[in-house]
Amino acid sequence: MKNMVPDEILLQVSKPTRYVGGEFNMVEKDADKVDVRFAFCFPDVYEVGMSHLGLQILYYFLNRREDTYCERSFSPWGDLEEKMRENNIPMFSLETQQPLKNFDFVGFTLQYELCYTNLINMLDLAHIPIHSKDRTEGDPIIICGGSCAYNPEPLAEFVDIFYLGEGEVLYDEIIERYKNYKKSNKTKADFIESLLDLDGLYIPKYYDVEYKENGEIKSFKPNHPKARKTIKKVIVTDMDKVFYPEKQIVPFMEVIHDRVTLELFRGCIRGCRFCQAGFAYRPVREKKVDTLLENARNLVKNSGHDEISLISLSTSDFTCFPELANGLLDDFAEKSVNISLPSLRIDAFSIDLMEKIQEVRKSSLTFAAEAGTQRLRNVINKNITEENILTGCKMAFDGGWNKVKLYFMLGLPTETEEDLVGIGDLADKIVDKYFEMPKELRPRPVTVKASASCFVPKPFTPFQWDAQDTYEEFGRKARIAKNSVTRKQVRFTYHNTKMSSLEGVMSRGDRRLAKVIYKAWENGCRYDGWTDQFNPEGWASAFDETGVDPAFYANRVRSYDEILPWDHISVGVSRQFLKEEREKALKAETTPNCRQECSNCGAKSFGGGVCYDKNVQV
Amino acid sequence: MTKMYRFKFEKSGIAKFTGHLDCLQTFQRAIKRADLPICYSQGFNPHQQLDFAQPLSLGYTTVGDYGDFKLSKDLDAEEVTIKLNKVLPKGLKVLEITKLKEGVKNTMASISAARYVAIFNDILAESDIEGNLDSFLKQEEILAMKKTKQGVKEADIKQDIFEVYKADYNGIPAIGMLVASGSVRNLKPESVAAAFCTFLGKQYNRYKLDFERIEMYMEKDNKLVPLNFGVDE
Numbered sequence: 001m002k003n004m005v006p007d008e009i010l011l012q013v014s015k016p017t018r019y020v021g022g023e024f025n026m027v028e029k030d031a032d033k034v035d036v037r038f039a040f041c042f043p044d045v046y047e048v049g050m051s052h053l054g055l056q057i058l059y060y061f062l063n064r065r066e067d068t069y070c071e072r073s074f075s076p077w078g079d080l081e082e083k084m085r086e087n088n089i090p091m092f093s094l095e096t097q098q099p100l101k102n103f104d105f106v107g108f109t110l111q112y113e114l115c116y117t118n119l120i121n122m123l124d125l126a127h128i129p130i131h132s133k134d135r136t137e138g139d140p141i142i143i144c145g146g147s148c149a150y151n152p153e154p155l156a157e158f159v160d161i162f163y164l165g166e167g168e169v170l171y172d173e174i175i176e177r178y179k180n181y182k183k184s185n186k187t188k189a190d191f192i193e194s195l196l197d198l199d200g201l202y203i204p205k206y207y208d209v210e211y212k213e214n215g216e217i218k219s220f221k222p223n224h225p226k227a228r229k230t231i232k233k234v235i236v237t238d239m240d241k242v243f244y245p246e247k248q249i250v251p252f253m254e255v256i257h258d259r260v261t262l263e264l265f266r267g268c269i270r271g272c273r274f275c276q277a278g279f280a281y282r283p284v285r286e287k288k289v290d291t292l293l294e295n296a297r298n299l300v301k302n303s304g305h306d307e308i309s310l311i312s313l314s315t316s317d318f319t320c321f322p323e324l325a326n327g328l329l330d331d332f333a334e335k336s337v338n339i340s341l342p343s344l345r346i347d348a349f350s351i352d353l354m355e356k357i358q359e360v361r362k363s364s365l366t367f368a369a370e371a372g373t374q375r376l377r378n379v380i381n382k383n384i385t386e387e388n389i390l391t392g393c394k395m396a397f398d399g400g401w402n403k404v405k406l407y408f409m410l411g412l413p414t415e416t417e418e419d420l421v422g423i424g425d426l427a428d429k430i431v432d433k434y435f436e437m438p439k440e441l442r443p444r445p446v447t448v449k450a451s452a453s454c455f456v457p458k459p460f461t462p463f464q465w466d467a468q469d470t471y472e473e474f475g476r477k478a479r480i481a482k483n484s485v486t487r488k489q490v491r492f493t494y495h496n497t498k499m500s501s502l503e504g505v506m507s508r509g510d511r512r513l514a515k516v517i518y519k520a521w522e523n524g525c526r527y528d529g530w531t532d533q534f535n536p537e538g539w540a541s542a543f544d545e546t547g548v549d550p551a552f553y554a555n556r557v558r559s560y561d562e563i564l565p566w567d568h569i570s571v572g573v574s575r576q577f578l579k580e581e582r583e584k585a586l587k588a589e590t591t592p593n594c595r596q597e598c599s600n601c602g603a604k605s606f607g608g609g610v611c612y613d614k615n616v617q618v
Numbered sequence: 619m620t621k622m623y624r625f626k627f628e629k630s631g632i633a634k635f636t637g638h639l640d641c642l643q644t645f646q647r648a649i650k651r652a653d654l655p656i657c658y659s660q661g662f663n664p665h666q667q668l669d670f671a672q673p674l675s676l677g678y679t680t681v682g683d684y685g686d687f688k689l690s691k692d693l694d695a696e697e698v699t700i701k702l703n704k705v706l707p708k709g710l711k712v713l714e715i716t717k718l719k720e721g722v723k724n725t726m727a728s729i730s731a732a733r734y735v736a737i738f739n740d741i742l743a744e745s746d747i748e749g750n751l752d753s754f755l756k757q758e759e760i761l762a763m764k765k766t767k768q769g770v771k772e773a774d775i776k777q778d779i780f781e782v783y784k785a786d787y788n789g790i791p792a793i794g795m796l797v798a799s800g801s802v803r804n805l806k807p808e809s810v811a812a813a814f815c816t817f818l819g820k821q822y823n824r825y826k827l828d829f830e831r832i833e834m835y836m837e838k839d840n841k842l843v844p845l846n847f848g849v850d851e
Contacts, residue, residue: 008826009825017635017637020635024647024648252707253637303651304646304648304650336664
């Protein structure tokens with residue numbers, strides 16, 4: 001098979017393996033003999049996309065069908081983009097090395113807001129009309145899913161269909177219907193229209209928006225009799241019966257996460273008020289330990305990876321965690337396979353477990369404290385106390401660890417100077433804790449890394465109505481936090497504030513942002529989520545040239561009766577619940593987690609998960 | 619009882635875009651998939667006891683590269699070959715495995731020469747090669763740009779060229795060469811190809827050429843022999 005990019009060019013660009021496919025476990029099919037060709041596109045580079053679990057799941061899920069060939073495509077790095085434009089090479093798939101334009105579906109997963117210019121760029125490189133309205137029968141259907149699809153409006157002009165929810169639910173139905181369309185004498189537009197009766201699919205062209213003079217949305221209405229007023233996400237209810245791949249594609253090159261990924265559960269019981277995933281992925285649905293151990297054995301055997309990573313929003317909340325951890329240790333400790341445990345709560349059990357799996361190497365411990373004071377942690381419903389953190393550190397220091405990482409957010413609602421100073425105080429107290437140990441027990445110096453990101457209010461969270469700080473304000477706050485550190489063992493860093501501001505605009509944006517994104521792309525913006533690629537001037541002039549005020553989206557408090565751009569979408573959690581949560585937040589009142597008590601958020605309507613567990617009193 | 623194995627392998631097609639370390643990792647993963655009883659190094663960061671004789675430049679193919687690995691069991695070489703080939707990605711293939719006798723130096727320490735083919739595609743014609751190779755070699759000195767630790771500089775590469783000859787490559791202009799290789803003296807075939815183009819007064823462009831490594835040699839009784847020659851039990 002011939003590569004789309006000639007060798008002569010591949011040899012001149014960085015990391016050419018990104019573009020040639022052929023990895024172990026890549027699916028090979030005869031593209032001429034399938035009914036449906038699906039291009040799974042990731043609007044970032046190969047090594048980021050290949051580390052995304054959703055891609056690995058959907059790839060094998062779609063390819064389990066004989067009638068469908070799912071291939072992959074990743075955003076080219078700038079050096080290749082330049083050569084592609086110079087030599088008129090169209091955006092292509094890795095498997096068959098064919099133009100995306102030949103596909104029936106071109107699907108993008110939207111994992112973060114700062115990838116939107118890459119999506120536009122890939123469409124353009126594919127010679128596919130960028131705006132949905134300009135596409136014709138010969139063009140692929142553009143479908144988008146992923147967490148950012150829950151506020152689809154900024155991309156509404158570019159995308160034909162948004163898929164809201166988990167891929168395993170609807171794709172079989174979509175493909176069957178597409179095959180029927182292909183056999184009929186109908187058009188792609190007819191096919192798309194025929195999907196209006198399915199929940200979980202949002203087709204922007206069937207909705208019209210009107211705006212008030214002050215810029216707020218005046219009305220958002222379906223313009224087709226069959227278009228639903230509210231589109232509800234679709235989710236898997238039984239995680240033990242749902243498809244999970246037995247293998248993973250094994251890249252030739254180093255990718256961000258070079259390991260086997262085990263998905264313990266979906267959703268999160270915690271309800272931290274800043275966290276979109278914590279609300280949008282409700283309810284919690286767990287897998288059984290046996291299912292997971294079998295998944296792990298298959299994946300390790302078929303990939304040759306030497307690390308298993310447990311993935312979930314909060315690993316310690318897995319009800320059978322000790323059983324799972326011990327099962328994995330039994331199976332893999334002898335086989336030189338490491339087990340990595342991100343998002344683990346630090347307690348006696350986890351310290352003991354880490355002792356077992358890490359034997360010699362003691363990597364750093366991470367605490368997501370998020371805020372500097374207990375009051376503010378209550379505001380965001382982050383159920384970790386200073387005592388938890390200090391006790392956890394004490395246990396870890398006793399066990400021989402000497403590095404601690406702390407994560408904070410700046411600009412949370414109700415934040416005062418006291419909260420910022422609390423960041424330095426907490427870091428200092430951890431250092432003090434270390435020095436409480438007798439000198440002979442601390443042969444190595446302690447380091448505490450405190451890093452702060454900028455709070456971005458997200459749709460479907462209780463803070464969806466709140467204002468984000470301006471980047472100047474973020475800078476000022478970061479300096480206060482930094483100056484509050486007194487111990488030299490503490491290092492404080494913070495995230496690029498201008499990037500967070502742009503994220504703040506995109507995440508709560510509406511359809512009027514389409515022209516800004518398009519303009520920014522024309523101005524050369526790509527890889528906006530990459531600190532070294534981010535082009536703030538390109539974006540600033542895009543806002544200027546289109547007359548769109550970023551502050552309207554990012555830095556403004558909305559009233560409860562304003563129509564929000566994502567109000568026509570339902571993640572199951574009700575608007576009323578979010579509003580109550582916000583009111584509680586302002587009073588620094590906490591809400592119990594889903595296993596302690598049901599708070600009637602609305603996610604019970606999906607008919608599965610933690611809402612129906614016996615130990616929950618409803 | 620541990621046992622050292624020497625494998626000869628081929629890298630073709632898109633695998634040529636896999637760099638040295640990534641290729642090493644690909645073999646490590648294949649060894650795990652094949653469930654071979656590989657030995658690990660001791661220490662902080664245990665890694666498989668597996669090494670290649672020499673890195674292969676990005677973009678080169680090979681039909682004659684070597685590596686060594688250590689297993690905790692004495693297994694049939696043929697069986698290990700079959701197991702590995704079942705789980706290697708396309709483009710990587712084990713050609714032969716030899717069980718090493720005691721006291722054999724590892725590939726990295728052994729190698730002293732390598733044979734390559736440089737394929738000129740359309741930057742040279744067949745007629746450029748015929749008749750010109752002899753006079754190219756008969757030059758007093760052969761100057762080429764060589765990468766050293768101090769940077770790129772011009773050097774005489776003549777003493778590192780052992781053979782150069784016209785290669786038969788399906789009618790595509792190509793030369794074969796045997797050059798010094800290893801930690802003491804090392805010459806890249808690109809330097810020879812570039813020097814030859816300069817000699818002919820033609821423009822050299824690395825990206826328009828293909829290179830393939832054919833064989834790797836060590837010295838034995840003053841003769842060059844392949845790395846798997848006379849090392850078996």
